[in-house]
Amino acid sequence: MRIGELSRATGVAVPTIKYYVREGLLPAGRLTSPNQARYDDGHVRRLRLIRGLMDVGGLSVAAVREVLAAVDSPEEPVHKVLGAAQEAIAPPQAAAPDGIEEARRTVEELIRRRGWRVAPQNPSVEALAVALATLQGLGHGDFAELLEGYADACERVADADLEWVGRNAEVDRLVESVVVGTVVGDAVLSALRRLAHVDASARRYEGGEAV
Numbered sequence: 001m002r003i004g005e006l007s008r009a010t011g012v013a014v015p016t017i018k019y020y021v022r023e024g025l026l027p028a029g030r031l032t033s034p035n036q037a038r039y040d041d042g043h044v045r046r047l048r049l050i051r052g053l054m055d056v057g058g059l060s061v062a063a064v065r066e067v068l069a070a071v072d073s074p075e076e077p078v079h080k081v082l083g084a085a086q087e088a089i090a091p092p093q094a095a096a097p098d099g100i101e102e103a104r105r106t107v108e109e110l111i112r113r114r115g116w117r118v119a120p121q122n123p124s125v126e127a128l129a130v131a132l133a134t135l136q137g138l139g140h141g142d143f144a145e146l147l148e149g150y151a152d153a154c155e156r157v158a159d160a161d162l163e164w165v166g167r168n169a170e171v172d173r174l175v176e177s178v179v180v181g182t183v184v185g186d187a188v189l190s191a192l193r194r195l196a197h198v199d200a201s202a203r204r205y206e207g208g209e210a211v
Contacts, residue, residue: 006039010047103133
C-alpha cells in the first residue's frame, strides 16, 4: 500500500506518519521509485501500537522509542527484555518527599516478606516509596495497612497478565503484549477500580443506587 492508503487504514495523518519515520518509530517503506514507497501490514500494526502507547498510555515520543527498542530486541533473554520494556514505560520519578527513607524501608520489607525477585533499583520500588511517603505527609500513613491486600490482588493480576502474554510464542510478540498490556492495562485497571469504587460506595452509603 502507498502512504495515503496506510493513512486511511490507520487514521494517522500522512505528515504524522512521515514524522514517525524520521524519529525512528516506524520503519521506512520499501522504495519503489525515488518518490514512492510501499507499506505493508507490519506498518499498520506498528502504527496502531505507536498510537496506543501515546493516546492511551500517554507516553512521549522518547518513551515510545525506548519501548519499541525493547520490542525489537528478541535476541535478548525474555526476562531481560521484559524488564527493559517495563523500565522504559515507568513514569518519571517524582521528587522525594519527607519521610522517604521510612517509606523505602516499608517497601523493602514488603518485597522481602513476599519473596518478590525485584532489584532495589527497579523504578517502581522508588515510585511506591514516594507514594507512601506522600500519603504519610498528607496524614494518611495508615494507608500502608492496605499494602498486603493490594499485593495479593496485584499478584493475581500479574499472573493473569503473563498467562495472556504467554499465548504469543514469538519473543517480539510476547514483549509487545507485555508493553501493551502494561500501558493500556493500567488504564483498564484504573477504570475498573473507579467502577468498583462507585459500586462499593453505592452499596455502603447510598442504598445501592447506580450513579
